Structure formats: structure tokens, C-alpha cells
Amino acid sequence: MKRFHVHVSVNDLAQSIRFYSNLFGAEPSVQKPDYAKWMLDDPRVNFAISKRGAAAGVDHLGLQVESAEDLTGLEAQLRQADSALRAEPGTTCCYAQSDKYWVTDPQGVAWETFHTLGSAPTFSAPNQAAEPAANACCAPKKAVGIPVVAAKSCC
Numbered sequence: 001m002k003r004f005h006v007h008v009s010v011n012d013l014a015q016s017i018r019f020y021s022n023l024f025g026a027e028p029s030v031q032k033p034d035y036a037k038w039m040l041d042d043p044r045v046n047f048a049i050s051k052r053g054a055a056a057g058v059d060h061l062g063l064q065v066e067s068a069e070d071l072t073g074l075e076a077q078l079r080q081a082d083s084a085l086r087a088e089p090g091t092t093c094c095y096a097q098s099d100k101y102w103v104t105d106p107q108g109v110a111w112e113t114f115h116t117l118g119s120a121p122t123f124s125a126p127n128q129a130a131e132p133a134a135n136a137c138c139a140p141k142k143a144v145g146i147p148v149v150a151a152k153s154c155c
Helices: 013-024 068-081
Strands: 003-009 030-032 035-041 044-050 057-065 086-093 096-104 110-119
Touching (some): 013 035, 057 068, 068 110
Parallel strands (some): 003 044, 057 110
Antiparallel strands (some): 003 057, 030 035
């Protein structure tokens, strides 16, 4: 089963934790000085926020899977969607160790697909086996800083 993932960069972590805890009716499942995450079942979402210097707003979206086999299946779909697929096996990001793939949609929104292998004591750490360009944690630079344009009508 897949879980939708949303990562939002925030200006004030404490204020945002209070807001989202009230919105979701639950406290974060992970809380660090620069990061918080809610693993919700209703709706089934991995919702994360962080204060790490990025512009406030949606940082990236994604799909979290429960097995290596599910991730392999998504890799094939991603390769069909974007030839610039970036693999990050065994990376440490957001206080977790994961295998992941990144693509960027036509609007510049970064999409992460990942299988979490376990928790990590740091927000990020370089992956010695990966190419230097793949050692960045979270959204690829190509997608960061794309301005969100307000729509004049709803949905």
C-alpha cells in the first residue's frame, strides 16, 4: 500500500506544529528541532514540515511504499514519466534512511518515491556510494524556488 507524502518548508516550526497538530487532531510522530512529521492513517499521508532555510511553502510531494518490490514497480512508472530520474539508494534524509527516486513534473514540482529502511540520528548525511550530485537531501535543486501562482478560481 502506498502513502501520499507532502513536505512543507515553514518559517516558524513551533507555530506550524501547533497548527498542524490541531488540524490533524494528533501530535507529530517525529519531532526534532528543525523538523516534524505526522504519519496519518486518515487520510493516509506522511506529512512533514521543516525549517531548514528553504522558501516557505510546498517543498515536494511523493509516494512512500512499504517494500523494496513496491519501489521497483514505481521506478518503472517514473522512468516512463521522466527520463531525468535520479536514484538515491541508502540515503539519509529527514531523520530516516531510505531508498528513493526523484523526478520533477512539467511544472517543476519535485516528486519523491521512497521506501524507508529505518530512522537516522541526523537530518541528512552523505551517501558514500552515491554520485556527489545525488547526495542532496530532499527536493532536487531544479524544483526548489518555483513560485506558486495563485489561481483566480477554486478547483
